[in-house]
Amino acid sequence: xxxxxxxxxxxxxxxxxxxxxxxxxxxxxxxxxxxxxxxxxxxxxxxxxxxxxxxxxxxxxxxxxxxxxxxxxxxxxxxxxxxxxxxxxxxxxxxxxxxxxxxxxxxxxxxxxxxxxxxxxxxxxxxxxxxxxxxxxxxxxxxxxxxxxxxxxxxxxxxxxxxxxxxxxxxxxxxxxxxxxxxxxxxxxxxxxxxxxxxxxxxxxxxxxxxxxxxxxxxxxxxxxxxxxxxxxxxxxxxxxxxxxxxxxxxxxxxxxxxxxxxxxxxxxxxxxxxxxxxxxxxxxxxxxxxxxxxxxxxxxxxxxxxxxxxxxxxxxxxxxxxxxxxxxxxxxxxxxxxxxxxxxxxxxxxxxxxxxxxxxxxxxxxxxxxxxxxxxxxxxxxxxxxxxxxxxxxxxxxxxxxxxxxxxxxxxxxxxxxxxxxxxxxxxxxxxxxxxxxxxxxxxxxxxxxxxxxxxxxxxxxxxxxxxxxxxxxxxxxxxxxxxxxxxxxxxxxxxxxxxxxxxxxxxxxxxxxxxxxxxxxxxxxxxxxxxxxxxxxxxxxxxx
Amino acid sequence: xxxxxxxxxxxxxxxxxxxxxxxxxxxxxxxxxxxxxxxxxxxxxxxxxxxxxxxxxxxxxxxxxxxxxxxxxxxxxxxxxxxxxxxxxxxxxxxxxxxxxxxxxxxxxxxxxxxxxxxxxxxxxxxxxxxxxxxxxxxxxxxxxxxxxxxxxxxxxxxxxxxxxxxxxxxxxxxxxxxxxxxxxxxxxxxxxxxxxxxxxxxxxxxxxxxxxxxxxxxxxxxxxxxxxxxxxxxxxxxxxxxxxx
Numbered sequence: 001x002x003x004x005x006x007x008x009x010x011x012x013x014x015x016x017x018x019x020x021x022x023x024x025x026x027x028x029x030x031x032x033x034x035x036x037x038x039x040x041x042x043x044x045x046x047x048x049x050x051x052x053x054x055x056x057x058x059x060x061x062x063x064x065x066x067x068x069x070x071x072x073x074x075x076x077x078x079x080x081x082x083x084x085x086x087x088x089x090x091x092x093x094x095x096x097x098x099x100x101x102x103x104x105x106x107x108x109x110x111x112x113x114x115x116x117x118x119x120x121x122x123x124x125x126x127x128x129x130x131x132x133x134x135x136x137x138x139x140x141x142x143x144x145x146x147x148x149x150x151x152x153x154x155x156x157x158x159x160x161x162x163x164x165x166x167x168x169x170x171x172x173x174x175x176x177x178x179x180x181x182x183x184x185x186x187x188x189x190x191x192x193x194x195x196x197x198x199x200x201x202x203x204x205x206x207x208x209x210x211x212x213x214x215x216x217x218x219x220x221x222x223x224x225x226x227x228x229x230x231x232x233x234x235x236x237x238x239x240x241x242x243x244x245x246x247x248x249x250x251x252x253x254x255x256x257x258x259x260x261x262x263x264x265x266x267x268x269x270x271x272x273x274x275x276x277x278x279x280x281x282x283x284x285x286x287x288x289x290x291x292x293x294x295x296x297x298x299x300x301x302x303x304x305x306x307x308x309x310x311x312x313x314x315x316x317x318x319x320x321x322x323x324x325x326x327x328x329x330x331x332x333x334x335x336x337x338x339x340x341x342x343x344x345x346x347x348x349x350x351x352x353x354x355x356x357x358x359x360x361x362x363x364x365x366x367x368x369x370x371x372x373x374x375x376x377x378x379x380x381x382x383x384x385x386x387x388x389x390x391x392x393x394x395x396x397x398x399x400x401x402x403x404x405x406x407x408x409x410x411x412x413x414x415x416x417x418x419x420x421x422x423x424x425x426x427x428x429x430x431x432x433x434x435x436x437x438x439x440x441x442x443x444x445x446x447x448x449x450x451x452x453x454x455x456x457x458x459x460x461x462x463x464x465x466x467x468x469x470x471x472x473x474x475x476x477x478x479x480x481x482x483x484x485x486x487x488x489x490x491x492x493x494x495x496x497x498x499x500x501x502x503x504x505x506x507x508x509x510x511x512x513x514x515x516x517x518x519x520x521x522x523x524x525x526x527x528x529x530x531x532x533x534x535x536x537x538x539x540x541x542x543x544x545x546x
Numbered sequence: 547x548x549x550x551x552x553x554x555x556x557x558x559x560x561x562x563x564x565x566x567x568x569x570x571x572x573x574x575x576x577x578x579x580x581x582x583x584x585x586x587x588x589x590x591x592x593x594x595x596x597x598x599x600x601x602x603x604x605x606x607x608x609x610x611x612x613x614x615x616x617x618x619x620x621x622x623x624x625x626x627x628x629x630x631x632x633x634x635x636x637x638x639x640x641x642x643x644x645x646x647x648x649x650x651x652x653x654x655x656x657x658x659x660x661x662x663x664x665x666x667x668x669x670x671x672x673x674x675x676x677x678x679x680x681x682x683x684x685x686x687x688x689x690x691x692x693x694x695x696x697x698x699x700x701x702x703x704x705x706x707x708x709x710x711x712x713x714x715x716x717x718x719x720x721x722x723x724x725x726x727x728x729x730x731x732x733x734x735x736x737x738x739x740x741x742x743x744x745x746x747x748x749x750x751x752x753x754x755x756x757x758x759x760x761x762x763x764x765x766x767x768x769x770x771x772x773x774x775x776x777x778x779x780x781x782x783x784x785x786x787x788x789x790x791x792x
Contacts, residue, residue, distance in 0.1 A: 412580025
């Protein structure tokens with residue numbers, strides 16, 4: 001008993017309480033709230049409290065709202081930001097970002113803002129990072145990170161506030177572009193450090209690149225990382241190498257790893273941006289199998305010893321468990337039923353039996369280039385000890401068509417149209433896993449791929465939404481559906497929960513759109529009629545209900 | 547196919563089949579990639595299907611050249627040459643059951659920069675230099691961030707470029723901090739300046755009462771040119787002489 005208390009005391013707490021202060025809930029990215037007013041017993045009474053229509057229907061509503069101090073902050077795909085009363089939806093201010101007259105690589109998308117230092121931090125799709133006064137909505141500073149007209153890059157992910165800085169990644173790893181993470185001082189907007197995900201001449205890891213290929217080798221950081229305050233380490237996922245399907249022109253065969261630090265999870269010193277460790281999940285990636293997704297930081301006892309772990313899912317449809325102090329591989333397991341690109345992982349985390357796309361004919365690769373899981377984020381509940389993640393059973397017909405690198409231009413060197421798996425239609429599922437053993441605890445099947453993030457709560461509820469527009473709650477212990485509500489448009493964003501004046505709210509973006517959803521009508525013809533949208537729907541128990 | 551090939555021997559008839567085949571090759575390399583269109587404009591990708599859509603020739607041609615603003619469809623007018631643009635148009639038109647005619651013989655030639663100026667162009671926009679490249683603060687030919695006023699006068703040589711007068715950079719004091727500042731606007735309520743402490747410049751907005759501006763500063767152009775040597779700067783000047791209209 002004593003030992004158990006000791007281990008609990010050591011474990012870091014990634015739960016949120018009244019607020020939802022960070023993109024992943026906390027800096028540990030659990031997407032878990034300890035709020036339990038809403039629970040398995042009363043969730044069936046959940047009702048709509050208020051709704052907010054952003055008016056920006058472009059590419060759906062892919063955002064995670066941030067809630068702090070009674071206010072809810074929300075961004076849209078075209079970089080518009082709103083400050084709302086979190087209890088009523090009343091608008092305090094709107095930040096109208098002037099839309100640039102530019103072509104937008106991958107289309108305008110925004111997955112959230114950050115709040116810190118009195119500012120709302122917005123990364124725009126044309127590569128600016130902007131601090132907006134949290135109270136007034138006035139712009140305070142604006143820093144350009146890159147030139148959208150040159151780099152073929154855009155920012156889609158939410159920034160992460162870490163101490164006195166805000167860290168932001170970028171998308172563009174399927175263009176001829178060299179990825180980076182940039183840290184900016186909250187107070188002034190000045191750049192504190194930039195870490196290039198592809199080492200330059202003279203830096204360790206540079207030797208893994210052939211010739212000049214490092215200059216445009218991809219390695220985008222297009223989502224949001226995590227932070228461990230005790231270790232002072234920032235963790236971030238790095239995307240695929242470019243050209244995606246054609247490793248020949250970029251793979252040197254020298255050094256440890258291939259095309260570092262693409263398809264890797266990296267740990268950086270939060271103050272200096274210096275690399276502490278890396279773990280390359282897919283060496284010599286030729287499938288667009290990014291490692292760009294979220295890093296969930298959990299502490300677990302293993303063989304009598306408390307371990308600081310990092311759980312991460314690769315687009316190739318495998319989850320990785322790493323020691324977040326050292327980067328050491330602890331375990332890996334598949335999260336999709338259809339995985340044909342490899343025969344599996346060795347005990348030390350190396351993929352064997354690779355099936356690679358070739359020139360001249362299409363090769364069936366499962367999962368697809370959209371990923372065995374899309375970017376929508378998983379959740380972890382310390383109460384059940386389970387990890388909750390959506391998965392996509394979808395394949396690609398991949399063909400290599402070599403391209404030359406032209407800065408900022410499309411650089412995938414091939415095509416990957418999406419097709420159903422060999423043994424049935426494309427579909428999705430949401431599963432609960434023991435994050436260390438990888439044992440699947442339950443599975444919720446879905447006719448369509450599930451493209452919204454997962455929210456876990458202290459009431460043992462799991463919330464997410466589906467492409468048909470249903471927002472629903474499952475029992476965190478069994479996967480049984482307990483409640484559902486038709487919001488009027490499909491789900492591609494991330495729900496959050498918070499408490500105002502003793503009342504627990506659950507807020508979800510509703511609004512179909514995004515790259516992945518644009519592939520739907522060819523896979524599921526009836527979805528051609530699915531309407532776009534951009535609404536925040538906020539639910540609570542009727543007043544006075546317990 | 548043999549019939550088409552025979553037709554192509556008759557000079558008066560446009561060799562439509564050859565043109566479509568050429569367009570198909572360009573399409574496969576340029577358009578049917580990754581997150582864009584599927585091979586042969588078919589279904590299954592993230593960008594729309596193009597085959598059998600009932601597109602008009604004019605729409606196909608304009609979209610390929612100009613792209614669609616605000617979306618991920620780029621314009622290829624400056625990426626592909628005239629013949630290639632026509633071939634891709636012919637190919638996509640063929641996917642929609644349209645046969646297009648070659649509008650006019652190829653007459654235009656692309657303007658090429660002299661070798662030194664071309665080297666200068668690459669250096670000016672060189673992304674390997676990160677925030678140390680000229681384009682961090684200067685826009686030329688529609689690319690780059692226009693922090694500085696548009697380049698009008700071109701210094702005679704590298705030395706003059708380094709010593710460029712910076713009289714419009716002032717010293718701002720705010721929040722107990724002072725820094726070199728390029729003033730953007732100064733009103734009764736708000737003052738906007740570029741903070742030039744280190745590249746990239748930061749556009750900062752202050753309440754006018756909370757910031758004071760003094761003439762002169764310690765900022766020097768030479769300090770931000772560290773990534774370039776004199777030969778590099780000479781090439782950059784050669785580039786600017788080619789593209790900056792007085």
